[in-house]
Amino acid sequence: MSSREALAGKRILVFGGHRRLGRAIALDLARKGADITLTCRHSVGDAEATVATILATGGSAQWRRCDLASHADIADAVAAVLTSRGGLDAVVVCAASYRPGGAEPAAGTDAPEILHENAWAPVQAALAARAALQACGDGRVVLLGDLAGVRPYRGYLAHSMAKAAVHHAVAGLAVELAPEILVNGVAPGAVLRPDDHPEQDWARLQRKNPLGAAALQDPELPVRAVCAAVAFFLTCPRFVTGQVLAVDGGRSAQW
Numbered sequence: 255m256s257s258r259e260a261l262a263g264k265r266i267l268v269f270g271g272h273r274r275l276g277r278a279i280a281l282d283l284a285r286k287g288a289d290i291t292l293t294c295r296h297s298v299g300d301a302e303a304t305v306a307t308i309l310a311t312g313g314s315a316q317w318r319r320c321d322l323a324s325h326a327d328i329a330d331a332v333a334a335v336l337t338s339r340g341g342l343d344a345v346v347v348c349a350a351s352y353r354p355g356g357a358e359p360a361a362g363t364d365a366p367e368i369l370h371e372n373a374w375a376p377v378q379a380a381l382a383a384r385a386a387l388q389a390c391g392d393g394r395v396v397l398l399g400d401l402a403g404v405r406p407y408r409g410y411l412a413h414s415m416a417k418a419a420v421h422h423a424v425a426g427l428a429v430e431l432a433p434e435i436l437v438n439g440v441a442p443g444a445v446l447r448p449d450d451h452p453e454q455d456w457a458r459l460q461r462k463n464p465l466g467a468a469a470l471q472d473p474e475l476p477v478r479a480v481c482a483a484v485a486f487f488l489t490c491p492r493f494v495t496g497q498v499l500a501v502d503g504g505r506s507a508q509w
């Protein structure tokens with residue numbers, strides 16, 4: 255069965271599916287026939303635009319507001335899918351912050367928030383959907399990790415710690431939620447430049463992998479690779495769980 259056939263009609267909740275990498279993932283899944291509910295926190299215009307794009311191409315989508323810091327928001331997002339779609343087949347968690355910090359003195363640090371929104375909140379999102387995913391018969395969860403989870407970024411101690419926790423959460427949730435729900439992760443390297451990251455430095459980071467410049471001739475390729483990895487975990491035979499796939503041009507493999 256192709257991934258297009260396997261995803262057709264699947265009701266997928268994409269936290270943070272409104273912009274950037276989450277948008278690319280939501281659009282890719284929608285193109286393959288999935289019924290997308292995406293969430294945004296502040297960027298309502300992006301959520302509306304992404305839903306409009308999916309609808310304009312004949313797909314099915316809706317959006318909800320959700321701050322992952324709020325358990326009530328997470329529960330509401332899950333409930334919205336159940337009410338409007340009658341069930342839920344998969345959850346993908348893309349929403350995350352990318353904030354520096356953690357190595358400064360404890361007073362005044364944002365580290366607890368960074369740890370919560372990047373590590374504990376994705377776990378909460380998976381757990382909030384647990385009953386619905388168990389009921390659907392082929393439940394799937396995909397969490398977005400980060401190269402930082404295995405190779406800490408200088409200046410981003412809390413973010414890196416949180417992403418390392420996501421890697422462990424994938425394994426832990428896979429055990430906790432088995433056998434009904436498969437839980438896997440995708441850990442991108444430098445695939446999509448944050449708006450505030452200087453272009454030249456980003457190009458330098460992207461070339462720091464064994465595949466080098468050759469892999470980057472098509473600038474869309476890294477994002478496409480992430481989308482393909484997410485789609486794989488949402489459609490693979492039910493014998494793969496607890497795995498995190500690095501999508502980083504091999505950078506995490508290189509010392």
Ligand SMILES: NC(=O)c1ccc[n+]([C@@H]2O[C@H](COP(=O)([O-])OP(=O)(O)OC[C@H]3O[C@@H](n4cnc5c(N)ncnc54)[C@H](OP(=O)(O)O)[C@@H]3O)[C@@H](O)[C@H]2O)c1
Nearest residue numbers: 274275294295296297321322349350398400442444445446
């Ligand atoms: N981009 C890359 O190259 C790269 C590299 C490694 C890993 N990743 C991972 O891939 C995923 C997507 O990356 P990205 O670069 O597209 O993400 P991003 O631009 O850093 O963030 C995407 C969105 O997440 C939302 N968000 C942040 N905190 C939130 C919260 N507490 N509750 C709800 N939403 C929240 C924000 O939405 P609003 O604007 O609506 O507030 C933000 O625009 C993340 O997990 C990221 O860590 C990306």
